Amino acid sequence: MAIILNLETATTNCSVSISKDDKVVVLKENNAANYSHSEQLHVFIKEALEEASLLFSDLDAIAISKGPGSYTGLRIGVSAAKGLCFSLDLPLISIPTLQSMAHQVQLEPGEMVIPVLDARRMEVYACVYNNDYQEIRETRAEVINEASFADYVSGHKVYVAGSGAEKCRGVLQHPNFVFNDSVVPSAKQMAPIAFQKFKSNQFEDVAYFEPYYLKDFVLQQKKKKN
Structure with missing residues (x-):
């Protein structure tokens, strides 16, 4: 065990x-x-x-x-x-x-899940998984527009799940998109x-392992008062 x-x-x-x-x-x-x-x-x-x-x-x-x-x-x-x-x-x-987030959504054959984490403005961190929870598109930081994820919408539901779902809801218009912002x-x-x-002994090298930030950290400086 x-x-x-x-x-x-x-x-x-x-x-x-x-x-x-x-x-x-x-x-x-x-x-x-x-x-x-x-x-x-x-x-x-x-x-x-x-x-x-x-x-x-x-x-x-x-x-x-x-x-x-x-x-x-x-x-x-x-x-x-x-x-x-x-x-x-x-x-x-x-x-x-995003992989563990995808597993929170129960999928039927043919359905997909796109876990999305809110980033700045209209940007999200997103990845695409099929109903076997296999990654079919790599993780990206992307700005959401009307064409986002269009390649993955067909005759089945596509779940957009996570903190970035609400900003996607206002932009993605295809009826097969299902939005769920409660996935954490x-x-x-x-x-x-x-x-x-x-x-399967898939272990990291503890000495050299670093988080997957995807984007460089940007320090937000406070604006000086006039």
Whole structure:
């Protein structure tokens, strides 16, 4: 049995789960309006282990949501995951944030899901998955317009899910688009993906692993008052 600690910090949802094989046994999360990962992440890890009656020494791997997402949130999560891997001599598993989001949508044959995270202005981070949750278009940062995702709309529903869904709703007009802005990255959906990677030894190099920011971090400076 593989016991995996899953950490999700790519958005405002600070989320921690412990899974045994592909099943979640404990989930601790808080999707606050503001980022609270620096205060809550290690508390949630400690509480999750206690609730599962486990010790750090019982863990077999650490899984981290690698992005895209918030620069600060990703840094906090990845730093925590790497610290645990180094100190406990555990393998590190990385999971694309949009991939775990896609698994929150139940799909029928022929349907697709486009997980979208809100970025600046009319921009989103997006990827496209088929009904087997296989990636059929890579993750991109893109500005939404009337032609966005037109290649993936046919006779089946295409779910646009995540924090970027609302801005897409006002632009994408095809009737087969279904919008769901309630999908939030969570450590719950990381569990089955992490287990499959664990079984196939798909581990990261802990020393060199970095989050997938997709875009360079831009520091917003306050405007000077006249």
